[in-house]
Amino acid sequence: MPSIAYLECSRCSARFSADTPKTVCTQCVDQPAGALYVRYDFSHLCGKSPEAVIPADPSSAWSGMWRYGAVLPDVEPVTLGEGWTPMLRSKRHANAWLKEEGANPTGSFKARGLALAVTMARHYGLRKLAVPSAGNAAGALAAYAAAADIEAHIFMPRDVPFANYVEATAYGANVTLVDGLISDCARMVAEHKQQEGWFDISTLKEPFRIEGKKTMGYELVEQLGWEYPDAVFYPTGGGVGLIGMWKAFDELEQLGWVKPGKRPRMIAVQSSGCAPMARAFDLGADASQMWQDAATFASGLRVPKPYGDYIILQILRASGGMALALRDDEILASIHDWARHEGIFLSPEGAAATAAYDHLLATGFLTASDRVVLFNTGAGLKYTDVIAAAMNLERSAAQA
Ligand SMILES: Cc1ncc(COP(=O)(O)O)c(C=O)c1O
Ligand SMILES: [Zn+2]
Numbered sequence: 046m047p048s049i050a051y052l053e054c055s056r057c058s059a060r061f062s063a064d065t066p067k068t069v070c071t072q073c074v075d076q077p078a079g080a081l082y083v084r085y086d087f088s089h090l091c092g093k094s095p096e097a098v099i100p101a102d103p104s105s106a107w108s109g110m111w112r113y114g115a116v117l118p119d120v121e122p123v124t125l126g127e128g129w130t131p132m133l134r135s136k137r138h139a140n141a142w143l144k145e146e147g148a149n150p151t152g153s154f155k156a157r158g159l160a161l162a163v164t165m166a167r168h169y170g171l172r173k174l175a176v177p178s179a180g181n182a183a184g185a186l187a188a189y190a191a192a193a194d195i196e197a198h199i200f201m202p203r204d205v206p207f208a209n210y211v212e213a214t215a216y217g218a219n220v221t222l223v224d225g226l227i228s229d230c231a232r233m234v235a236e237h238k239q240q241e242g243w244f245d246i247s248t249l250k251e252p253f254r255i256e257g258k259k260t261m262g263y264e265l266v267e268q269l270g271w272e273y274p275d276a277v278f279y280p281t282g283g284g285v286g287l288i289g290m291w292k293a294f295d296e297l298e299q300l301g302w303v304k305p306g307k308r309p310r311m312i313a314v315q316s317s318g319c320a321p322m323a324r325a326f327d328l329g330a331d332a333s334q335m336w337q338d339a340a341t342f343a344s345g346l347r348v349p350k351p352y353g354d355y356i357i358l359q360i361l362r363a364s365g366g367m368a369l370a371l372r373d374d375e376i377l378a379s380i381h382d383w384a385r386h387e388g389i390f391l392s393p394e395g396a397a398a399t400a401a402y403d404h405l406l407a408t409g410f411l412t413a414s415d416r417v418v419l420f421n422t423g424a425g426l427k428y429t430d431v432i433a434a435a436m437n438l439e440r441s442a443a444q445a
Pocket of ligand 2 (some may be wrong): 059078
């Protein structure tokens with residue numbers, strides 16, 4: 046595994062040492078301060094094929110996302126078996142692949158970023174971690190913190206899917222339910238962290254959640270035979286996965302591991318009840334505006350002002366992609382559609398991606414011959430209460 050060369054600001058390119066824990070850039074003139082990227086010296090890997098570097102045996106010590114240990118920090122992992130999730134070919138669309146992130150520990154892709162963030166926290170000797178969460182990051186932090194014997198302090202909206210509250214509590218985290226949105230939770234973490242001695246592992250406010258999520262980019266390219274798809278549909282809240290995958294593509298090209306060609310169009314998918322990125326993209330803006338009165342049953346997409354909005358917009362434009370928003374009734378219809386016709390119970394966030402695919406086929410932005418990867422970022426089973434409410438399903442009625 047490579048050791049980290051330095052951390053680099055995504056806004057002003059200032060460099061920092063990774064010898065001590067870092068949050069965001071301290072040199073940025075523009076605010077908010079830039080998120081930091083982890084940079085490595087890959088010179089010893091260049092010229093080597095991926096097969097020579099990545100263990101072929103999935104049961105080896107470096108299984109799951111840690112098979113990409115060669116491009117991750119050189120530290121003992123805190124792992125619960127995250128990553129190397131199934132890439133399922135749609136039964137109806139020959140060129141559509143569903144990346145089933147619901148198969149991760151804690152049932153969502155948040156496991157990847159939090160596994161790496163907690164790994165580094167343990168490496169740095171941090172004892173108390175805090176996070177504002179839309180729900181799934183809370184469950185993931187709680188699990189990895191428990192595995193590492195570190196305190197977890199979680200702030201999440203009171204109306205998150207019940208599973209998120211139950212799992213975080215079961216793992217022994219300190220959970221505060223907030224009457225508000227993730228932005229209110231973030232403010233509470235910021236207000237208390239200094240006094241309480243918490244290290245803030247909010248989305249993009251430390252460098253390692255991006256590193257964990259970048260493994261999705263490595264995986265999807267490897268699972269497609271080291272080739273890019275034509276488009277990637279990503280349900281976007283804070284956008285860490287999108288940013289992480291784009292970083293993976295940069296690295297794959299630097300390493301010479303991907304067949305040269307056009308990068309995938311990156312499609313950021315949101316709900317029309319909270320669509321700051323879709324609006325900013327349509328306006329041609331460089332940053333988003335705070336979305337007022339955010340409301341959607343796709344709770345992971347209820348992020349009114351993503352911290353990394355400027356990076357997301359750069360990636361969407363550089364890739365020839367776009368951002369779009371679907372209504373909750375369209376998302377619910379896609380949950381039904383994939384459950385009944387594909388045998389897959391999508392999360393509302395994942396169903397936003399599948400609904401967006403249908404939409405962009407209908408508009409002609411994509412054709413059926415374009416190879417696409419649709420991210421189901423979480424398991425539908427984590428959302429039984431919110432999906433039941435959206436379906437007007439009641440147990441008493443079902444028994445009658
Ligand atoms: C299931 C699910 N999908 C998507 C998202 C959005 O993720 P990101 O913040 O990486 O954009 C979340 C965030 O909570 C989520 O839980
Ligand atoms: Zn900076």
